[in-house]
Amino acid sequence: MVRPPYWPTLILNWICSSEFLEEIEGDLIEYYERDLQHTNKWRAQYRYTVNALKFINSSNLDRGSGRVGMFQLISSSLKTGYRNAFRNRFYSLLNLSGLIIGLTSFFFVIAYLIDELSYDRYHPSADHIYRVIDGVKFDDDFTTGAIVPSGWADGFGSGIPEIEEVGRIHQATRFNPTIKHSNRVFSETGFIFIDSTLLNIFHYQYPYKKSGNPLAYPNAIIITEKMSEKYFGSSDPLDQVLIVNGSQNYVVTGVIQMPDNNSFKFNFAALLIPPKEDRMWNHTFVRLNPETNVPELESKLETFTKVTYGERPYAVRQSMAPKLQPLTSIHHFSNLKFEYTPNSSITYIYMFIAIGLIIIVITSINFINLTTARASTRIKEMGIRKVVGAVKGQITIQLLAENVLLVILASIISLVILFLLNPAFNQWTGKEIQIFMLLTPIRWTILILGVVILGLMSGLYPAMSLSTYSIGRQKNVLQEPGRNTIRNVLVMGQFALSTLMIIGALVIDRQLNLFQNTELGFEKMTNVILRVADKEVSKKHESFRNELLLNSAVRNVSFTQTFPGEREKMAVLVYKAAVGDETTIIPTFLTDLHFAKTLGIKLTAGRYFDASRPDDKNNCLINRKAAELMGWSDEAVGKEMHAIDLNLKGKVIGITENFNFSSLHNDIEPLVIFPVLQFPQAFNVAIVNIEPGQITSVIPFIEETWKKFSVESPFDYALLDDNLKSLYLRDLSLGKVFRAFVILSVIISCIGLFGLTLYTLERRTKEISVRKVLGASVSRITLLISGDFLKLVLVANIVAIPLAYWLAANWLNEFSYRIDLGADIFILALLLSLFIALATIFFITLKKALANPAAQLRSE
Amino acid sequence: MQTLGNLEEMVLLVVASIETSAYGVTVTDEYNRISQKNISLSAVHTVLRRLEKKGFIKSVMGGASSERGGRRKRLYQISKTGYEIIELVQMNRQKLWARIPKFEF
Numbered sequence: 001m002v003r004p005p006y007w008p009t010l011i012l013n014w015i016c017s018s019e020f021l022e023e024i025e026g027d028l029i030e031y032y033e034r035d036l037q038h039t040n041k042w043r044a045q046y047r048y049t050v051n052a053l054k055f056i057n058s059s060n061l062d063r064g065s066g067r068v069g070m071f072q073l074i075s076s077s078l079k080t081g082y083r084n085a086f087r088n089r090f091y092s093l094l095n096l097s098g099l100i101i102g103l104t105s106f107f108f109v110i111a112y113l114i115d116e117l118s119y120d121r122y123h124p125s126a127d128h129i130y131r132v133i134d135g136v137k138f139d140d141d142f143t144t145g146a147i148v149p150s151g152w153a154d155g156f157g158s159g160i161p162e163i164e165e166v167g168r169i170h171q172a173t174r175f176n177p178t179i180k181h182s183n184r185v186f187s188e189t190g191f192i193f194i195d196s197t198l199l200n201i202f203h204y205q206y207p208y209k210k211s212g213n214p215l216a217y218p219n220a221i222i223i224t225e226k227m228s229e230k231y232f233g234s235s236d237p238l239d240q241v242l243i244v245n246g247s248q249n250y251v252v253t254g255v256i257q258m259p260d261n262n263s264f265k266f267n268f269a270a271l272l273i274p275p276k277e278d279r280m281w282n283h284t285f286v287r288l289n290p291e292t293n294v295p296e297l298e299s300k301l302e303t304f305t306k307v308t309y310g311e312r313p314y315a316v317r318q319s320m321a322p323k324l325q326p327l328t329s330i331h332h333f334s335n336l337k338f339e340y341t342p343n344s345s346i347t348y349i350y351m352f353i354a355i356g357l358i359i360i361v362i363t364s365i366n367f368i369n370l371t372t373a374r375a376s377t378r379i380k381e382m383g384i385r386k387v388v389g390a391v392k393g394q395i396t397i398q399l400l401a402e403n404v405l406l407v408i409l410a411s412i413i414s415l416v417i418l419f420l421l422n423p424a425f426n427q428w429t430g431k432e433i434q435i436f437m438l439l440t441p442i443r444w445t446i447l448i449l450g451v452v453i454l455g456l457m458s459g460l461y462p463a464m465s466l467s468t469y470s471i472g473r474q475k476n477v478l479q480e481p482g483r484n485t486i487r488n489v490l491v492m493g494q495f496a497l498s499t500l501m502i503i504g505a506l507v508i509d510r511q512l513n514l515f516q517n518t519e520l521g522f523e524k525m526t527n528v529i530l531r532v533a534d535k536e537v538s539k540k541h542e543s544f545r546n547e548l549l550l551n552s553a554v555r556n557v558s559f560t561q562t563f564p565g566e567r568e569k570m571a572v573l574v575y576k577a578a579v580g581d582e583t584t585i586i587p588t589f590l591t592d593l594h595f596a597k598t599l600g601i602k603l604t605a606g607r608y609f610d611a612s613r614p615d616d617k618n619n620c621l622i623n624r625k626a627a628e629l630m631g632w633s634d635e636a637v638g639k640e641m642h643a644i645d646l647n648l649k650g651k652v653i654g655i656t657e658n659f660n661f662s663s664l665h666n667d668i669e670p671l672v673i674f675p676v677l678q679f680p681q682a683f684n685v686a687i688v689n690i691e692p693g694q695i696t697s698v699i700p701f702i703e704e705t706w707k708k709f710s711v712e713s714p715f716d717y718a719l720l721d722d723n724l725k726s727l728y729l730r731d732l733s734l735g736k737v738f739r740a741f742v743i744l745s746v747i748i749s750c751i752g753l754f755g756l757t758l759y760t761l762e763r764r765t766k767e768i769s770v771r772k773v774l775g776a777s778v779s780r781i782t783l784l785i786s787g788d789f790l791k792l793v794l795v796a797n798i799v800a801i802p803l804a805y806w807l808a809a810n811w812l813n814e815f816s817y818r819i820d821l822g823a824d825i826f827i828l829a830l831l832l833s834l835f836i837a838l839a840t841i842f843f844i845t846l847k848k849a850l851a852n853p854a855a856q857l858r859s860e
Numbered sequence: 861m862q863t864l865g866n867l868e869e870m871v872l873l874v875v876a877s878i879e880t881s882a883y884g885v886t887v888t889d890e891y892n893r894i895s896q897k898n899i900s901l902s903a904v905h906t907v908l909r910r911l912e913k914k915g916f917i918k919s920v921m922g923g924a925s926s927e928r929g930g931r932r933k934r935l936y937q938i939s940k941t942g943y944e945i946i947e948l949v950q951m952n953r954q955k956l957w958a959r960i961p962k963f964e965f
Contacts, residue, residue, distance in 0.1 A: 020905070020934075022921075022932055023884060023921075026884075026929065026931030026932060027905070027928075027933075028901070029928045029929040030927070031885060051900060051901050051902065054901070054903075057906065059906045059909050060905070
């Protein structure tokens, strides 16, 4: 006779009422014995288990008189917990809303972090993809650059077994083509050239794709979904033709879904055809064999490049010691020369982790404080429970269970809010996060575990502190005047964190303001940027300019390849050094003769270009930095600059001030302004300087003029100032997000403080009334009560301010242009936190102080 | 007057029809045989308990035997109110049934 499985019986034993246990077991065994005769042992045991487990339902649960079962304890505590919460509706609501706000904010921070940390990780073999980087020489030192000569990829692809695949991206920074499709022309950005093998390294989703590798077709181009919609609407984009720059025809062979968390975004990617010489530099990616030892491979590559490419002309400017940079580290850690796009910084991740932790700590403190404060009203209940025989452990578990349930309830509500606010959150941070999608089974598990752990941690102290009161001492506890060291320390900690956040928000705000208001050294408010997609207009730039100047409100017009704020599109040319055969690299504006005047760039020496002097076409302006770099300082005027790549030669006729032509994140670099009237097709942009206050009235005139010159290309303009603002979008959005979380965490702290004050006032009603009867004034009583809390806030500030100073100073170090950390920020934060605390508690305190003592005392 | 659900009514009928040994297993088997369904033991137990609470059936623990691992059975028997209610239900049904015209489908 095979015995039925043991453990289901055990469970039944544990949960079933002893009244029914015997018959249930008997019936189960009878069934089981019958099953044994009909089927095999396993099936019988399985059916026994299933049948036994089905008996776990409320009608069989142990709630009889005999022994005190688990179910009884839990149901009783739940009932009293619920009644207690309902009786103190206001406090429960306060506590719950603090929890909900805290948890919702926390979940948002987590979602933001998950998204940020997922950058470039969606490629199936993301961990084995590396970018090849190498040192580049500018003046004396090697700076690590993100790009390497195009020839290297060929060598790496064939000779080295560890490298499974090599693919290059060529980002033509000066390439802003016009793209035409069925009579519509647009000026486009994000047009890159890639190897077809890159598509074996980077994996994209293709809503449309021709079979095989889409770049294996002649004149193939792959475009993003967004571009497909822009050019082809809802019709099938495959095999459609895009005419680039009026001459080159490309056939669409693939449409990709560009993931948002991608460091190498593009709109168009055509096949890269590298020139024979090594003039082209690329982002070069390799996918390695998973077993590769990276440092070993790096030293192997060093030997390889030195032997294979050591004699090439660029070798003098290269350190020829390629390093491999993991793809997944690029978004957060990489800040090299010639990055594809400016990357984020790990500091932001740390900042968000800090915000998340601070919020969850503040929330927990709130919960602990409000729960312990209210718990003392339940001492009677605990006393009774103890009298009827509850032991300490049972009471702890009861209180703990209540707290955990409250936290779970709050999390469920928070999750609902989270899903509802998801679109708003995306709009606000500029991200494309789908919170539902983020919640994988593993994350669900972590979430649930985390919530339970949070409930246990913040519930443990209130539960312990309440259950340890002895019955005899409880009377004293009831009369304790609300002083509680641990509670005070917690309130202090909470406000210290809030002050920290307030200071953080103030510092970020000021730094962002600095970005907006720093004198850049050129006119940004009166200049309008016109995108010149139509090269016919570029060629007729002089007549276009003259036509615009007919309007008296137009002060000046300049055609140029690019303008301040678009550093990544600037030409970076190789110049011959002042002495010897050395070369040096200097960013260069390729313009007409009116650039400096139109932008209002000031000169420290020499003169502006003069259109009436024919030789000025071959002269140039440099900034002071460039003059220093060339070793000329003041006597630079008259010296010759020679740009080797474009073979531009010209005399320096003026030295401009060091004005900031990239972004305030970076220092001012050396600069050359070279007129290139011989290549008018290089002019992508017209800058129009307009009398202040007349911009809106002049725009229609400019548009009219534009239409006279260009039929097919749309009129596309923007204020220079708006363009510059986009440089700081990341900072602005960060500032916005940060500010919101600061406000939320301050609100949570205030909810806590409010609850505590209310509780203290209730406890001290009698004391206040007696004081009043004995002649204390309203102001004295208000001061007495609020003073206690304000003292805490003050101490909290003293703790927080040095820490905040240190953190802020560290953060500001990242910027070349930064605000001074004056005392005023800290004083402001101190006053602000005191004011917020006072505002929170003042009115309820005052109300209590004003109340009629007779009415208060009579109730006793 | 206590209410009587559909399943409750069926189980009550089964208990009434088994004269001497109505307990969990036999009631479940009989119910499943008559109604061609496959209801679980625990569901029947729940219903039996509810019926007893409503006073339609009475129970008594049977004697111990060597079968069933030595566990006793809880034997059920229909009570007077139980008999009255199924009788009432039956009468009501008969009245209604008599009034239904002969349908030809």
